[in-house]
Amino acid sequence: MTGVRVTVPASTANLGSGFDALGMALGLHDVVEFEVVEEGLVVEVSGDYTDVPTGEDHLVVRAFRAGCELLDVKVPGLVLRCRNTIPHARGLGSSSAAVVAGVAAAFALGGREPDTSALQLAAEFEGHADNAAACMFGGVAIAWSKERRFRSVRVDPHPDVSPVVLVPEQESSTRTTRGLLPARVPHEDAAFAAGRSALAVHALTRDPSLLLDALDDRLHEPYREPAWPATTRLVAALRAAGVPAAVSGAGPTALALPPGGVLPEEVDTSGFAVRPVPVDLDGARVAPLG
Structure with a gap:
């Protein structure tokens, strides 16, 4: 596989009193393309929110590298194209979406579906799993941790829930x-x-x-x-x-x-x-x- 396109949703967390425990994925998306090339790193950012780093400190790149290291996936070079529509710094899970995009791409290149180890890696970036679980698996997420091990359960929302x-x-x-x-x-x-x-x-x-x-x-x-x-x-x-x-x-x-x-x-x-x-x-x- 020479590359993947990852579409990740926004998310809302807490949902009232469910602090760091409840999250819900929302139909507002960033799209990130990962193209494996022979060498180097190129980061291209478009869309509504473009004031972000364009090097190794880009959050998607950091999460992608961590996922590749976890799975021993070798990527000699990378062209990353991000189209951002999730508002940044507004409480809609933009950072979790970036992290999940990177982790999901690494898992795809490693031939694996996102699982509990993918959630663990994504949640480690923020220290809690509510947004990450909702973004990764969709629907409503119930998240918890024990001794810094993060878990979640996905449940389907009622069809009348209209955010x-x-x-x-x-x-x-x-x-x-x-x-x-x-x-x-x-x-x-x-x-x-x-x-x-x-x-x-x-x-x-x-x-x-x-x-x-x-x-x-x-x-x-x-x-x-x-x-x-x-x-x-x-x-x-x-x-x-x-x-x-x-x-x-x-x-x-x-x-x-x-x-x-x-x-x-x-x-x-x-x-x-x-x-x-x-x-x-x-x-x-x-x-x-x-």
Whole structure:
């Protein structure tokens, strides 16, 4: 095989109180081509988000190299072509998509389908597997770790789950927003989060009428409000209008799951690009070049 094309979806994580545990793949994609050549490295970037490194420090390249090393795949030279449409630094899993693209390509060149070892490698880049598992396998991901070994279970969303992402111009850093979280939370809030995250799995897969309660959170969103106050206000306005909503990942994008995928007109979404997107059920897709 002389090369592969990998299509990877965006993802939304946490889904309310499922902090570092729940993720869902979204129908918004980056496409990355890996062409094996005789020598050297060329990185070409196009699309909506092009302000990224173009050498060995490119995140896709780093993940690809790690995958090749794991599987002992020899790649003398590489031409990498990235078409980016997933917003960067907005809480939509762009970094996980880059990592999964690199790992999936390495596994394809090694003649293997992505598996638990692929997820382990991808999750190691960020220290948690929620976005990576959703991106790699599609649908809704339930992720966990034990002694730094990452695992996930994929479940199918209910067909009435119709995501809408509301994307601001503002960027946000996962590292920065994690710095706002306290080392300890009240036991009452931990119990609230446990109940709501369990309910979220049921609501997402069986009964979307429960999503408004399921996406409520006390575990991380209140502490991160200083990082994205406009997002907090929008999520509150959506919920007040009866729309299940939460902050997507580390923000500042808001995730809404309105019935029928349509937001009520009375909610002011100014300052946010409103994008209905389906749930991606396939995850990372790999095809040969040519």
